[in-house]
Every structure is written in structure tokens, then in C-alpha cells.
Amino acid sequence: MSYRQRSNSTDRESGYASGSSTASLAEVYFTRPHLKHINSQLAKLSPQDVLKWCITSLPNLFQTSAFGLTGLAVMDMISKLDFPLKSDIEMIFLDTLYHFPQTLDLVQRVKDKYPHLKIHTYKPEGCETTEQFEAKHGERLWENNEELYDYVAKVEPAQRAYRELGVQAVLTGRRRTQGGARGSLDIVEIDDAGLIKVNPLANWSFKDVQAYIQENEVPTNDLLDQGYRSVGDWHSTQPVTDSEDERAGRWKGRQKTECGIHNKRSRYAQYLQEQEEKRQQELSEAINAGLNIDSAA
Template sequence: MTMTQASEYVSERPERSFSQDGESGYASPGSSTGGLPEIYFSRPHLKYLNEQLANLEPQEILRWCLISLPGLHQTTAFGLTGLVTLDMLSKINAGTKRQIDLIFLDTLYHFKETLELVDRVKKQYPSTNLHVYKPLGCETAADFEKTNGEKLWETNDNLYDYLAKVEPAQRAYSELRVKAVLTGRRRSQGGKRGDLDIIEVDDAGLVKVNPMANWSFQQVKAYVDEHNVPYNSLLDQGYKSVGDWHSTSPIKEGEDERAGRWKGTNKTECGIHNKRSKYAQFLRAQELKDKEEALVEALRNVETQQSASAVSV
């Protein structure tokens, strides 16, 4: 097969996507990700791009993204790195019609300082469109707890991640026709992010770009100070990575940036950067568990009815 034939073969398979680890997958037409795989990278091409982009500064990577990636959005929890990305984009796009919309996943458990920051960001970057997604059918934490119980992050953290973060993210990607996203992940944050590539493709075909993967916290903070970028006031109180209030704490000198997230556990990611197939497996297990519990309850009811009948006789 010639290179031209190979290219034509890939273009004839619109549902096919390649993930970073060599796996390939298909999105079903009825799934929330059915329209995603429209950007294609063969494994050798993806490797080549990562080798080239690794030598560029974030602004250059962002310019490449603007030229190369349709359906591009920025996902953000308004962390320091995401805010720097937003500021860089505002300067690159100054005077143009090209704007990158923001997607903010409001879990309903953010610090008040984070929500105050959102308002400040909207004022400083008024031309940026912000899309806020919350857990399905919920507007407040009380709504969420009414359906799922209190402290779900303690009783079933996988279910919490799915309901508060993964499902809203997938809903956003589907409704906004997202094909690629900019993230704020960096290698210096430690954990699973230590060997981060610039470009990744998840198991549903979504392209994820980490334009500031090479930068340190010091470089990010220096940019914030130099360019007067708004940031979360919690950073001045010892926080370096800010998520939900119930799973975020300040860090000590010398600890990794994300050491304050889920402290005392082995957890390092909130769910949206894990494989989607992991959550498909989780939901299947949850469904089987629910069916098993329903069966046990039905048998218990039958036994109760039989006992009642025996007594009445």
C-alpha cells in the first residue's frame, strides 16, 4: 500500500480514531461522543508532532493549535496554568475574530474564592465565551445531595467523579461539538503528569493539548505577575492546585504542586483525564451492583410475603 493509498484509507474511515497508547476505538452513533473523531493522527505522525512541539514555547504551540485544530476549546477550573493560557490566547487573538471558548465544570463544591475568580476573569476577558456545566439536573449542592446522598466523594469517589465531572464534560463536548481541548496540565505537577506529551488523543478520539507541559510553577507564576493575570487568592494561602473544597488543602514546602489534592489517598486525577473506557467499566459494574441489590430486595419481599401468608393460615 502506498502512502497515498494509506491516506485515502484513513480518510474513508470517519469513525476511526487512534489513541496515544496505540489502541484504536469506535464511538457509537448514539453515544454522547459519536461526533468527536474528526481529527486524525497516525501513531508515527503523533509521535513526530510531539517531538517537534516539545521544543516550542507555549505561545508557539497555541498558534499551531489555532491553525491546525478545528472545534478547539479550553477546559479550565481556573487554575494558574489555565489562566496563563487564556491570557496568551487573548494576546494572540487580539484584533481577530478567532476566539477559543472556555468550558468550566462547576461541580457545585468549588471554593467561594474560585467562583469569585470566575467573575474577575469574565470582566478582564469580556470577549471570551464561558460555558458552565454542572451535574445533570442540579443547580446547587443541596440538589446533588438530595439525589446522591451526602459526602458522595467519600462513600463512592468514582461515582462522584463521574456525576460531577466526567458526565458534564462529555455532555459539554457533545453539545458544543468539541473536537480538541487545551488543558492546563504540566509535567512539573508530578504524579501521572510527569511524562506528559504535548498532544494526546483519548480513547474516544478527543484531542487534548497541553501547551504548557514544559513550564514550571515558577515560570507560570512569573508570567502571571508580569502580565497582571487574575488568579485565585487561595494561592497566597499555601494552595498551588485548587479543586473542590472537600478534597483540596494547602501544601508544605518541597511538596509536589498537587500534593494538596486528595491528601492521604493514592488518587492523583479527578476523572476527566482518565480513560473514558475506565468509566464505561465503572458504570457497568455499578449497573450490575444495582441489579443485584434489586434482586436481593425482591427476594426479601417474597420471603416476607410468604411468612405473612403462613402466619395468616
């Protein structure tokens, strides 16, 4: 891996470069062969050793978490690392304002058990409560305009967090056995904005994570005792059966498997462009209608 200042795009060896209009990220470059080699080597290591590699190799490293089981396991591992270098990895939590009460209770229990862990909570821009969100965007936005909901509740707050905190790399709780788009996860990935994403437990199963959680007495979401495995917003999360994929309860019965944070950012850039074009079209029509009224008068 190498670090260098931004230069002409033609000299980028791999296209894996940080920097976008929505985030201020350092210039971190991986060649494709190097990234492939890193993943092949990290796949042989324990999650704890992957975390040690991250601490020594990646600048401005944070953990993003919705306090699911895997994220909790990673958090606990970080707190117990036997490593000469100090681990001061801070956490980013996106409060969509539609979390289950049990999830918010878990956040407080985590703060109580890990008092040295700093948690940065980001909410939809300009909103502190569900009432404020609905006054601004309308009720049941996730049904009326799902793309907009994903953007304002999750994608924009995440991008704002990365920008304000200077995030250059993040630890996630994603695993291959969660199914859906996660089935082919590498341990280290680069998104299309250049953000480095590390999935330390990518190779673990749900039972592996459960065993670690129980052995280390890590606090968990009370909803797990009610048949939930992956917990997100209350309006898009249901319990699952033992025969279903772990994330089958998220957007159940639909093709959707991700909330937007781990989708390509270009998808949201395109969406925002379409929204702006629509707004401009409506404005133009309104102006023309006004001119026609004036002419008739």
C-alpha cells in the same frame, strides 16, 4: 493528520479515532509515527506557537479550565495572540458545586477582564445548587462513594459538554512538573475516546507560569496567598509547603492524583457497568423475595 468518515475498525492505522457512546466527535486520525513527530516538533516551540498550531490544525477547539494558574496563563496567551487567524476559543468550566468561594470570585473577575471570552459552565446533571446535589446523591458523596462522586460531579458533565458543544479538541492546563500521573505528559495526547488534548505549557515549571502571570497581570485565585498552589474542590484541597509537589495538596496523603476527567474513560465505563449489574442483582433479589412472600401466603 487526516480526516475521514468512520469505516471498518480493521482499517484504523493507529487506533486513535474519535467517537464513543458518550460523545459525538468528528473522525480525526493520527498515525502513531505522525503523533510522535508532532510532539517532537511542538516541544521546540513556545506555548504561543503551539496555540497557533492548534488554531490552524484542530477543528472545534475549546479550552477546559478550573481556573488554575496554568489555565489562566493559556487563556491570557490566547487573548494576546498576534496571528492572522481569529482565535475564538471558548472555555468549558465544570462547576462541581463544591468549589471554594474564592474560585467562583475568580471566575467573575476573569469574565470582567476578558469580556469577549465565552465561558460554558456545566454542573452535575439536574443540579443547580449544593443542596440539590446532596438531596439527589446524599451528603459527603466524595467520602461515601468516591468513584460515583467523580463521575457525577466531573466526568459526566465533561462528557455532556463535549457532546453538546461538538468538542473535538481541548486545551488543558496540565504540566509535567505538577507531578503524579502528569510527569510524562506529551504536548498532544489522544484519550481512549478519541478526544484530542493539547497541553501547551507541558514543558513549563511552576515558576515559569508564575512569572508569566505576574508580568501580564493575570487575575489569580486569592487562595494562592494562603499556601495553595493547585485548587480544586474545598473538600479535597489543602495548602502545600515549598518542598512539596504543586499538586500535593490535592487528595493529600492518598495515592490519588487525578479527579477523573483525565483518567481513562474505560475505567468509568467499567464502573457504570458494575453499578448497573449491582442494581439488576438487587432488583432480582427484591422480585424473588416478593415471590416467596406471595407463595407463603
